[in-house]
Amino acid sequence: MRLTITPGQTHDIQAAGVLLEGICKGQMVLADKAYDADWLRELVSKQGGWANIPPKPNRTSPICFSPWLYKQRNLIERFFNKLKFYRRIATRYDKLGSTFLAMAKLACIRLRLRHYESTA
Secondary structure (H helix, E strand, O other), rough: OOOOOOOOOOOHHHHHHHHHOOOOOEEEOOOHHHHHHHHHHHHHHHOOEEEEEOOOOOOOOOOOOOOOOOOOOHHHHHHHHOOOOHHHHOOOOEEEEEHHHHHHHHHHHHHHHHHHHOOO
């Protein structure tokens, strides 16, 4: 799991390149329509992964997309919903980005450990 923070006015796709560095061969990237960019798809395929991103309405060339696999993105959305239960994350009390990122990472670790405890 990788996290990064960007300025508020920055689009999330600008951080996608850094977050997707080093993905393993055969991994799938699930993202929403905002991430439908040719350079992002090429980056994922160069690393041996597969991008399952729904096409934007203005896309001219057809792409391979599986709506069935895209439903798994629900797990990602539920994870971010649980992350927002931490008041310090939802309201961002921290003034420095580094302390906010550290708290977000700690909250992610706690959520991940809770998930493993409930499945064990």
